[in-house]
Amino acid sequence: MHSPELLKGTLQTILLKLLKDHGKMYGYEITQRVKELSDGRILLTEGALYPSLHKLEAEGLLKTETVMMGKRVRKYYTLTPVGKSLVKERVSEFVDFIRTMGNVLQVELN
């Protein structure tokens, strides 16, 4: 499992990309999807996930819709047009970062 320290700066990128690929998602679904994609090596903690989601929403990159499910309320997140336009840039920025890190740490990336 990767350390949460490493994850800190990448969380927003993960969230934006996931929402771009899946349309609308709710919190728990996001953690499960990340777990699945990373073979259980990235476990998003709720303590990091929800603040990030709310921050992105406050910045206008995400919008939410709530669905009543019996006694519980489910909140789905989707990208706003602004958010959508940012995804590609963020992902390529991060890929670029990995490449730079490879150079800095003198390791070969496949």
Place this chain on the structure above:
Amino acid sequence: MLTDDHISYIIKDLNYRGIVAEGIQDELVDHICSAVETEMASGVRFIDAYHKILKSFGHTAGLRETQKQTIRSENSKTKDMLKNYFTVAIRNLRKHSFYSFINVAGLSIGLAICMIIILFVINEISYDKHFANADRIYRIKSEIKFGGNHYNMLYAPPVMANTLVTEYPEVEAAIRFRERGSYLVKRSVDNIKEDNVIWTDKDFFKVFSVPVIAGNPETALAEPNSIAISEAIANKYFPMKMRWGKLLY
């Protein structure tokens, strides 16, 4: 999978643990319900599943921290923060309305009085500064104790002026003023009552730098019964600008 009772239990328990913020509360309930459902699918009892999920959140402290961080990340804008401060301030004022009233009223009255005092002082030290020699002009004040009475007067005996000039070398000049109520001023036939008529010494213009429009300030008041008038008074009595050689009685 979860019954309504289970969900009610989770909502109530989270509430009890202090998860009350609008927006995050429903979300955490749903998250925990989903996680509990997943756990229960593998045959775990509800309460065990619930406590396992709670543990992964870090129990009450972790839940509260999540709530706190979420609220903080939403309110990162300075504008929102100030708005929040303002709301809290208003609520506090409402809550303690009596003390707020005393505080606000007291502060207002205090500030108002302070401002009045400042205005008064500024006014007191501002006037009569337009004379060129303002810093060298003094007014005589008399303090007299006589027959058991204590007088504080801005009057002095007529001889004071001459005495000061002749016997005190630091006094360069002395001017006397005398005001005796209003006078009737006559131009030709009509009498006009004037309130501001003041008798003074001939050296008035030497001490007080009053700008002169017409005439010679050296000699204007040299002769008895001569007069110096302001532009407004001149216009009042001689509207046609034919001022010289006319008489006022």
